[in-house]
Amino acid sequence: MPVKDATLQRRFAVHGAAEAPSRAHMIEGASFEDAALHFVENFHPTANANDEVSLMVEACDTGERQCFRVHTDTGETAPCD
Numbered sequence: 001m002p003v004k005d006a007t008l009q010r011r012f013a014v015h016g017a018a019e020a021p022s023r024a025h026m027i028e029g030a031s032f033e034d035a036a037l038h039f040v041e042n043f044h045p046t047a048n049a050n051d052e053v054s055l056m057v058e059a060c061d062t063g064e065r066q067c068f069r070v071h072t073d074t075g076e077t078a079p080c081d
Contacts, residue, residue, distance in 0.1 A: 017054035
């Protein structure tokens with residue numbers, strides 16, 4: 001019997017926090033945070049004056065949503081305020 005991969009990929013819909021959900025891109029990732037980082041790497045959203053972008057990440061399988069601030073230079077993430 002095959003062993004399941006510990007880094008199971010999930011599908012997420014990711015878009016800028018100020019954008020409409022219809023602007024979301026489908027991203028595969030191991031977690032909400034991983035999906036947010038993949039989005040920044042692949043779509044290069046415009047950062048604010050602090051070199052951060054705010055992203056809404058929604059799990060396609062559960063509908064759970066989380067908001068992250070991602071620093072575009074360092075890749076550090078934090079929950080939105």
